[in-house]
Amino acid sequence: MTTRPDYRTYEAEDFLADSWFLAWVKRDRSDAREWWRDWMEKHPARRDTLLLAKDMAEALRNRPVPLSAEQEKQEVQRIVALTRHLPEEKRRRLWWPWAAACVVLAMGVYLFRPAPVQPEFAGSVLKEVPAGWLTRANGTDKLLKMRLPDGSQVTLYPKSTVAYPPGFAPEEREIELDGEAVFSVVHEGKRPFTVHTRSLKTRVLGTQFRVVSRAADAKQVVSVISGKVSVTKAGDTREPGAVRSAGSGLGVVLTANQQVTYDMARTTFVKELVRNPLPVRTASAAAKETFRFDETPAAEVFERLKKAYGVEIIYDAATLRHCTLTASLEGVPLYDQLSLLCASIGATYEVIDARIVVTGRDCS
Amino acid sequence: MLKPDLRRSSPAPRDKTDETLLWLKFREGPQEVFQELVQHFYRELYFYGGRFTRDTDLLKDCLQDLFLDLWVYRHRISDTPYIRSYLYKSLRRKIHREILRQPSAGRDDSVTFDDVSSQEITAEQALIRTELSEYQTSRLHELLAGLSDRQREAIHLKFYGELSNEEIADILDVNKQSVANLLHRGLSRLRESWPTLLSFVLFHLSNSLNR
Numbered sequence: 327m328t329t330r331p332d333y334r335t336y337e338a339e340d341f342l343a344d345s346w347f348l349a350w351v352k353r354d355r356s357d358a359r360e361w362w363r364d365w366m367e368k369h370p371a372r373r374d375t376l377l378l379a380k381d382m383a384e385a386l387r388n389r390p391v392p393l394s395a396e397q398e399k400q401e402v403q404r405i406v407a408l409t410r411h412l413p414e415e416k417r418r419r420l421w422w423p424w425a426a427a428c429v430v431l432a433m434g435v436y437l438f439r440p441a442p443v444q445p446e447f448a449g450s451v452l453k454e455v456p457a458g459w460l461t462r463a464n465g466t467d468k469l470l471k472m473r474l475p476d477g478s479q480v481t482l483y484p485k486s487t488v489a490y491p492p493g494f495a496p497e498e499r500e501i502e503l504d505g506e507a508v509f510s511v512v513h514e515g516k517r518p519f520t521v522h523t524r525s526l527k528t529r530v531l532g533t534q535f536r537v538v539s540r541a542a543d544a545k546q547v548v549s550v551i552s553g554k555v556s557v558t559k560a561g562d563t564r565e566p567g568a569v570r571s572a573g574s575g576l577g578v579v580l581t582a583n584q585q586v587t588y589d590m591a592r593t594t595f596v597k598e599l600v601r602n603p604l605p606v607r608t609a610s611a612a613a614k615e616t617f618r619f620d621e622t623p624a625a626e627v628f629e630r631l632k633k634a635y636g637v638e639i640i641y642d643a644a645t646l647r648h649c650t651l652t653a654s655l656e657g658v659p660l661y662d663q664l665s666l667l668c669a670s671i672g673a674t675y676e677v678i679d680a681r682i683v684v685t686g687r688d689c690s
Numbered sequence: 691m692l693k694p695d696l697r698r699s700s701p702a703p704r705d706k707t708d709e710t711l712l713w714l715k716f717r718e719g720p721q722e723v724f725q726e727l728v729q730h731f732y733r734e735l736y737f738y739g740g741r742f743t744r745d746t747d748l749l750k751d752c753l754q755d756l757f758l759d760l761w762v763y764r765h766r767i768s769d770t771p772y773i774r775s776y777l778y779k780s781l782r783r784k785i786h787r788e789i790l791r792q793p794s795a796g797r798d799d800s801v802t803f804d805d806v807s808s809q810e811i812t813a814e815q816a817l818i819r820t821e822l823s824e825y826q827t828s829r830l831h832e833l834l835a836g837l838s839d840r841q842r843e844a845i846h847l848k849f850y851g852e853l854s855n856e857e858i859a860d861i862l863d864v865n866k867q868s869v870a871n872l873l874h875r876g877l878s879r880l881r882e883s884w885p886t887l888l889s890f891v892l893f894h895l896s897n898s899l900n901r
Binding site: 378383493 | 721722724725728729732733736737740750753754757758761827830845848849850852873874876877878880881884
């Protein structure tokens with residue numbers, strides 16, 4: 327039994343500095359509330375003093391904090407996200423551009439759904455969500471943005487559902503998905519991030535990615551914007567390293583701008599390039615591709631494109647050694663860039679097995 | 691940077707069991723707990739820090755710095771039994787340092803606490819829901835304005851921070867008796883003026899009821 331001071335001698339100012347009193351008026355703890363109610367009954371002469379103190383406490387408590395819930399949330403998330411990039415050492419003041427660079431360093435994977443023929447959205451169709459996991463379904467027709475416990479961001483498409491634990495396990499971050507979503511995964515070198523869908527397991531080691539898989543679709547597509555992921559069949563416990571080539575039936579490793587289509591009936595993987603490859607985001611503005619070419623040798627142009635998009639481009643450097651290109655192609659999609667460049671040097675290109683093959687002739 | 695004297699913070703009995711549990715969990719490392727911890731303290735510390743400066747960018751920077759320090763040094767500060775007083779003290783030091791670094795800073799090397807001027811009330815008004823509490827708040831600010839800086843800060847640390855007198859003494863760099871005096875004089879003064887505040891509120895209330 328806790329011994330309380332003799333509150334009969336207390337004035338309002340003494341109450342206000344007393345933690346047991348504050349447990350009642352500030353936090354409204356039920357044990358404290360009852361205790362003080364009793365006390366008032368026993369000491370009616372001190373009742374006014376106590377109520378004055380309570381009144382003062384309420385006025386103090388009601389002083390507004392000029393911080394909206396939204397701002398608060400933002401700041402907390404920003405701080406938490408920043409810790410992922412902190413060494414266990416003292417760093418000097420953090421600046422905004424520095425923080426932005428961290429985000430750019432993240433990578434992306436996208437999964438697209440080929441046939442948008444959907445049955446009525448019936449909420450969660452996730453199988454066997456572990457007990458205690460949180461499930462969120464997007465029944466609206468808008469994108470739904472949300473945060474995972476590790477600070478990673480999910481953009482959930484309409485008629486999609488995700489489930490995840492309230493806190494991720496120390497060794498792995500796992501989530502379940504039905505439908506379509508983009509994951510902006512916070513980099514954690516040691517803790518892989520895995521998205522489980524009905525028939526596929528997409529695993530990303532410290533990156534940012536997006537996953538789509540609908541129960542109704544016979545085919546599922548995973549595509550990668552940047553970074554590297556492995557896609558295996560659900561239940562396949564082999565390490566991503568064991569998974570190599572397309573069409574092997576085991577699974578595939580995807581890099582930037584590649585995608586794989588998984589045919590659930592035939593259980594086959596077909597690897598290809600995404601329909602509209604995007605430049606891979608780079609950490610520094612200096613390394614960013616300008617897509618401006620001025621009398622640039624063709625080989626250099628293709629090398630720069632390879633680097634910018636992280637894709638493979640095969641060409642015969644000897645044949646093209648006399649070809650140069652002059653063009654400003656910023657903001658033009660890759661395939662249009664290739665068409666323009668090839669047209670100006672009399673070459674053609676085709677996409678074969680996730681590679682771009684350029685066939686040209688001597689320009690001299 | 692972390693003074694060893696933090697380690698002998700007074701182990702006054704505290705009913706904030708949840709907070710202590712959170713802190714114990716955090717010392718073991720998981721990042722999820724860090725988020726909980728930041729979430730738990732952010733608003734309260736923002737309120738405290740906001741008493742020193744109206745520069746919200748500076749305030750947010752200091753808070754960010756404070757929590758990132760906590761993350762980076764979590765192994766070293768794990769001996770601190772009570773995280774609460776550590777956070778208040780560190781935030782205060784960071785804000786003071788930043789304010790005094792600015793060229794426009796006070797000539798006399800001092801930082802004001804809780805400068806309850808009309809400007810602040812206006813800024814806050816958007817967040818105040820009812821006419822009554824708005825009135826109450828502005829009256830309360832008038833009363834608080836009648837106290838000294840140190841009295842206001844001691845009351846803040848006691849009432850909002852719920853720190854022990856020893857912890858407040860450590861933060862304000864005075865002895866424990868001075869804290870007791872600051873609190874007692876400050877709160878007595880508030881109490882003496884309180885009936886006026888109350889009657890004004892009642893008058894105001896009946897006025898609006900008659901309308």
